[in-house]
Amino acid sequence: EVQLVESGGGLTQPGRSLKLSCTTSGFTFGDYSLTWLRQAPGKGLEWVAFIRGKPSYGTTEYAASVKGRFTISRDDSKSITYLQMNSLKTEDTALYYCNYWQGEQYFHLWGQGTQVTVSS
Amino acid sequence: DIQMTQSPSTLSASVGDRVTITCRASQNIIVHLAWYQQKPGKAPNLLIYRASTLESGVPSRFSGSGSGTEFTLTIASLQPDDFATYYCQQYYIYATFGQGTRVEI
Numbered sequence: 001e002v003q004l005v006e007s008g009g010g011l012t013q014p015g016r017s018l019k020l021s022c023t024t025s026g027f028t029f030g031d032y033s034l035t036w037l038r039q040a041p042g043k044g045l046e047w048v049a050f051i052r053g054k055p056s057y058g059t060t061e062y063a064a065s066v067k068g069r070f071t072i073s074r075d076d077s078k079s080i081t082y083l084q085m086n087s088l089k090t091e092d093t094a095l096y097y098c099n100y101w102q103g104e105q106y107f108h109l110w111g112q113g114t115q116v117t118v119s120s
Numbered sequence: 121d122i123q124m125t126q127s128p129s130t131l132s133a134s135v136g137d138r139v140t141i142t143c144r145a146s147q148n149i150i151v152h153l154a155w156y157q158q159k160p161g162k163a164p165n166l167l168i169y170r171a172s173t174l175e176s177g178v179p180s181r182f183s184g185s186g187s188g189t190e191f192t193l194t195i196a197s198l199q200p201d202d203f204a205t206y207y208c209q210q211y212y213i214y215a216t217f218g219q220g221t222r223v224e225i
Contacts (some may be wrong), residue, residue: 035215044166045156045207047215061214063123091157097163105211108175110163 002026009114020083022098029079038094139195143208153205154213
């Protein structure tokens with residue numbers, strides 16, 4: 001059974017940093033690309049970043065709204081993906097989800113997300 | 121960037137109604153489109169991918185169609201469990217979601 005468990009969220013101030021983790025199980029981690037998405041309160045879904053699996057292993061892409069501030073990474077030995085978020089803004093407040101995919105970036109299964117709140 | 125526009129934003133319907141939601145892409149995305157259902161306080165649930173392929177376990181009253189820039193999600197006979205918000209998502213270039221369509225009683 002595939003599981004995605006996001007963690008690391010919390011309340012922080014503008015300009016600070018936070019690192020999210022997504023612990024996965026139930027699939028061959030290295031074969032898949034990983035994506036972070038978010039949903040601001042009462043708003044729609046937004047793709048944030050992804051990191052590719054085989055064959056373009058480790059290459060990354062970012063949404064314009066987070067490029068230069070967020071960094072996605074992966075640890076295949078632990079089946080975990082991370083999202084390092086720096087220079088946080090109030091508009092980064094959202095529920096953050098991780099997901100996995102292979103070939104086509106749509107998402108069969110979602111975790112429960114981790115809440116990030118940026119407020120002074 | 122590819123923009124996705126859903127219509128309507130809100131749809132009022134009754135149990136048993138046939139419901140259609142439209143999603144338009146700002147450029148040709150072939151059939152690289154998915155539909156999700158989301159209920160309050162819950163994560164999204166995949167309904168359809170590749171524009172018309174029903175996800176395993178999703179009731180057959182849901183169907184998707186379209187290609188290029190215009191796509192539709194149809195619920196053949198609305199059930200009480202279907203009152204929710206629906207999102208389209210393109211995955212031709214990275215990923216972009218529509219703004220959502222809320223289906224209410």
